[in-house]
Amino acid sequence: MLTLLVFAFLGLAFAENGIDGWLRYASLPRDVAAGARIPGVIIALNDSVVSPIFTAGRELQKGIAGITGVQLKVSSTTTGNTSSITVGTLDSVASAAGQVANLPELTGDGFYLDTTGSGARIIGHTERGALYGAFEYLSMLAQGNFSEVSYASNPSAPIRWANQWDNLDGSIERGYAGPSIFFKNGAVVSDLTRVSQYARLLASVGINGLVVNNVNAALAANIPLLNSANIAGLGRIADAMRPWGVRLALSLNFDAPRNNGGLATSDPFDSAVIKFWDDKTAELYRSIPDLAGFLVKANSEDQPGPLTYNRTLADGANLFAKALKPHGDGLVMFRAFVYDHHLTEDNWKNDRANAAVDFFKHLDGQFDDNVVIQIKYGPIDFQVREPPSPLFANLLQSNVAIELQVTQEYLGQQNHLVYLPPLWKTILDYDLKVEGQSSVIGRDILTGHRFNRSTNGYASVINVGTNTTWLGHHLAMSNFYAYGRLAWDPLRDETQIVEEWAHLTFGSDRKVIDTITDMSLESWPAYENYTGNLGIQTLTDITGPHYGPNPASQDGNGWGQWTRADATTIGMDRTVWNGTGFSGQYPPEIAAKYEKIETTPDDLLLWFHHVPYTQRLKSGKTVIQHFYDAHYAGAETVQSFPERWASLKGLIDDERFNEVAFRLEYQTGHAIVWRDAINEFYRNMSSIPDDQGRVGNHTWRIEAEKMTLSGYQAVSVTPFETASGRKAITTSSNQTTGTATATLDFPSGVYNIGVNYYDVMGGRAKYEILLNGQTLGKWEGNLEDKLGNTFSSQLNGHSAARVYFKGVNVEKGAVLTIRGTPDGGEPAPLDYVSILPIGRVD
Ligand code: GCU
Numbered sequence: 012m013l014t015l016l017v018f019a020f021l022g023l024a025f026a027e028n029g030i031d032g033w034l035r036y037a038s039l040p041r042d043v044a045a046g047a048r049i050p051g052v053i054i055a056l057n058d059s060v061v062s063p064i065f066t067a068g069r070e071l072q073k074g075i076a077g078i079t080g081v082q083l084k085v086s087s088t089t090t091g092n093t094s095s096i097t098v099g100t101l102d103s104v105a106s107a108a109g110q111v112a113n114l115p116e117l118t119g120d121g122f123y124l125d126t127t128g129s130g131a132r133i134i135g136h137t138e139r140g141a142l143y144g145a146f147e148y149l150s151m152l153a154q155g156n157f158s159e160v161s162y163a164s165n166p167s168a169p170i171r172w173a174n175q176w177d178n179l180d181g182s183i184e185r186g187y188a189g190p191s192i193f194f195k196n197g198a199v200v201s202d203l204t205r206v207s208q209y210a211r212l213l214a215s216v217g218i219n220g221l222v223v224n225n226v227n228a229a230l231a232a233n234i235p236l237l238n239s240a241n242i243a244g245l246g247r248i249a250d251a252m253r254p255w256g257v258r259l260a261l262s263l264n265f266d267a268p269r270n271n272g273g274l275a276t277s278d279p280f281d282s283a284v285i286k287f288w289d290d291k292t293a294e295l296y297r298s299i300p301d302l303a304g305f306l307v308k309a310n311s312e313d314q315p316g317p318l319t320y321n322r323t324l325a326d327g328a329n330l331f332a333k334a335l336k337p338h339g340d341g342l343v344m345f346r347a348f349v350y351d352h353h354l355t356e357d358n359w360k361n362d363r364a365n366a367a368v369d370f371f372k373h374l375d376g377q378f379d380d381n382v383v384i385q386i387k388y389g390p391i392d393f394q395v396r397e398p399p400s401p402l403f404a405n406l407l408q409s410n411v412a413i414e415l416q417v418t419q420e421y422l423g424q425q426n427h428l429v430y431l432p433p434l435w436k437t438i439l440d441y442d443l444k445v446e447g448q449s450s451v452i453g454r455d456i457l458t459g460h461r462f463n464r465s466t467n468g469y470a471s472v473i474n475v476g477t478n479t480t481w482l483g484h485h486l487a488m489s490n491f492y493a494y495g496r497l498a499w500d501p502l503r504d505e506t507q508i509v510e511e512w513a514h515l516t517f518g519s520d521r522k523v524i525d526t527i528t529d530m531s532l533e534s535w536p537a538y539e540n541y542t543g544n545l546g547i548q549t550l551t552d553i554t555g556p557h558y559g560p561n562p563a564s565q566d567g568n569g570w571g572q573w574t575r576a577d578a579t580t581i582g583m584d585r586t587v588w589n590g591t592g593f594s595g596q597y598p599p600e601i602a603a604k605y606e607k608i609e610t611t612p613d614d615l616l617l618w619f620h621h622v623p624y625t626q627r628l629k630s631g632k633t634v635i636q637h638f639y640d641a642h643y644a645g646a647e648t649v650q651s652f653p654e655r656w657a658s659l660k661g662l663i664d665d666e667r668f669n670e671v672a673f674r675l676e677y678q679t680g681h682a683i684v685w686r687d688a689i690n691e692f693y694r695n696m697s698s699i700p701d702d703q704g705r706v707g708n709h710t711w712r713i714e715a716e717k718m719t720l721s722g723y724q725a726v727s728v729t730p731f732e733t734a735s736g737r738k739a740i741t742t743s744s745n746q747t748t749g750t751a752t753a754t755l756d757f758p759s760g761v762y763n764i765g766v767n768y769y770d771v772m773g774g775r776a777k778y779e780i781l782l783n784g785q786t787l788g789k790w791e792g793n794l795e796d797k798l799g800n801t802f803s804s805q806l807n808g809h810s811a812a813r814v815y816f817k818g819v820n821v822e823k824g825a826v827l828t829i830r831g832t833p834d835g836g837e838p839a840p841l842d843y844v845s846i847l848p849i850g851r852v853d
Contacts, residue, residue, distance in 0.1 A: 216495020
């Protein structure tokens with residue numbers, strides 16, 4: 012056993028780009044490292060480079076060197092050194108060192124970790140399990156925890172997959188961190204370094220399968236997936252991931268027999284179609300011997316499926332199940348996200364939320380045993396709050412997996428900090444009380460215990476990209492980390508998870524950990540507050556990029572994310588007695604609760620009921636006043652983030668510090684855009700004023716269209732609520748600089764100045780702000796270069812943004828000027844200027 016005294020160095024302030032995520036193995040502070048007890052050698056009981064045990068040996072070596080500075084040797088056989096870290100499977104450890112006495116029970120990819128005595132033993136139930144145990148041990152060391160432990164850890168469920176929605180052209184559907192690490196120009200990329208790095212991150216949190224391509228596999232760009240060059244390329248991806256125990260799976264295009272096989276039909280009962288899939292599957296297995304299976308999105312959002320051929324969804328799923336069966340344990344993850352997106356809102360009884368149960372319940376028991384129904388957590392689509400999908404209570408004889416989303420579609424697209432586990436926990440901890448018995452989704456249903464299933468689990472859309480941060484926002488990585496942790500153990504506490512992640516990602520400073528933890532825990536409630544409350548959904552632009560506010564887009568189309576808001580009422584009546592009947596899809600006890608307004612919790616009131624804006628909540632407020640207040644409260648919470656983050660300067664490397672600081676500052680501005688848009692929209696619709704007089708009254712605001720303009724003109728903005736006062740200004744030509752001027756009529760003092768502008772695609776306009784002719788600052792309309800999501804070429808809630816100039820001395824009567832120089836398609840748009848006394852949130 013080596014004792015560490017001299018070689019620990021202070022692990023601060025190296026620039027870091029995020030590529031290692033939480034696996035940085037940063038050197039421990041000297042005082043902490045002094046307590047380290049590190050064995051003298053690593054024995055990894057498999058010397059094949061593709062073995063996860065071999066990987067574990069190398070990872071232990073690398074991690075221990077980083078954390079403690081000690082360079083250990085790795086051997087694949089016992090060395091006689093009594094102080095060793097031994098990593099292997101039950102069998103390999105038994106044959107190398109004899110039977111292990113009193114070993115706790117191991118299941119699935121579980122492991123046993125024992126650090127008592129002079130060495131450490133890491134024993135996997137599978138090779139993958141051994142690797143997980145090694146990561147667990149390293150995680151302890153990286154957190155300066157050298158305690159003696161001896162325990163087994165078993166996964167809650169066998170399926171712990173990630174889904175990438177990558178297209179073959181390299182774009183990623185709902186990906187916000189650059190193009191694909193897997194594909195480019197219709198083929199698999201040649202350099203797969205990033206793929207191995209991704210597999211390492213996945214493995215470190217227990218994820219064992221990865222679907223590498225978009226569920227929308229029938230998109231034209233994705234049709235070549237199954238050609239021979241791509242099958243060979245997929246084989247290379249699988250090779251890159253195999254040492255990490257991550258198995259590859261594919262999204263399939265149901266119409267591939269027609270699109271790739273030259274057949275006239277894709278009917279699952281047609282013998283040529285069956286042969287096509289049998290042959291393709293065999294070809295895939297030749298390239299990927301451990302193929303994990305297929306993911307199928309059928310008859311949904313214009314994707315083809317068995318219903319097209321008058322066959323059932325079960326017939327479609329079983330077609331693939333039978334093709335996989337002869338080759339081993341491959342699974343068909345068949346998505347329950349099937350619904351009609353041409354519903355008419357005129358019919359009060361229509362409801363997209365009913366779709367999953369309507370489509371799947373009667374098929375329960377008809378799926379082959381290697382089919383798993385993959386169910387989104389809520390009945391609609393990754394909204395900021397939804398009740399759990401009732402399908403979990405309706406499939407008692409089928410394998411099921413929950414589908415979560417790490418990529419923040421509808422949830423701020425990684426430009427907003429939104430720590431998601433508290434949202435996921437509202438589902439995982441939910442007791443559906445099926446047949447009157449305890450049926451908690453995470454603990455009882457997904458584990459398989461409740462309905463005696465052995466092939467249940469988890470999938471999450473992650474959508475990492477080539478950006479070195481993986482997800483665009485360094486802080487968004489906590490969602491990735493937490494997903495793996497919760498799939499392993501859904502009972503884990505979300506606070507503990509983020510603390511652990513922050514420690515590993517940013518170091519051991521208590522202030523850093525606490526600040527990140529607190530902000531993360533406040534972030535989802537804040538986001539819900541400033542986007543959509545009381546179960547009304549995210550209120551984003553659902554026909555566009557699902558990013559900025561556009562409540563009107565929810566209604567009047569077939570997508571079914573309706574709010575049914577009119578001048579006096581709002582909400583979906585999903586009761587059995589008078590509405591769509593959705594509440595009746597839950598078991599009786601739950602159904603009864605949601606059937607009545609009095610027993611429906613406030614946070615889902617508008618999900619289940621259509622009520623007047625003046626309806627009183629349990630809190631005593633009216634619905635409309637709750638909207639106003641929540642939007643103010645949510646936006647206010649995030650205003651504090653930049654300052655709290657700033658207090659960490661010097662405690663985190665500058666590169667990550669600055670990148671996070673930039674996004675948090677951006678979020679403060681966009682939260683205000685959200686707040687004002689939603690409040691204006693509903694004030695306009697309901698004609699009910701805010702009883703605190705805030706909505707529509709902005710004492711400290713100067714509308715751009717009311718300034719003295721030269722080379723600028725006023726324009727109307729659509730949707731109206733995404734411009735203060737409904738109007739903005741744009742330069743009159745795309746060549747010449749425009750000027751907007753105002754004399755400030757505020758008492759002399761120190762102010763924070765916020766300028767709201769629109770950062771549209773298609774140009775990088777330049778702006779300058781001056782006070783009495785002196786430059787206060789400059790900025791550029793270049794968010795499309797700095798943020799990872801697709802912006803808009805229009806002035807609206809996606810492009811609306813704010814910059815700040817803080818602590819400015821303003822004399823009463825001073826002249827404020829903004830100069831905007833257009834560039835390409837960006838006419839230097841401005842909405843308003845806020846001159847805010849310090850501490851005031853607009
Ligand atoms: C959402 C998302 C789509 C995606 C779909 C799915 O509707 O916006 O991009 O294809 O979900 O999960 O299949």
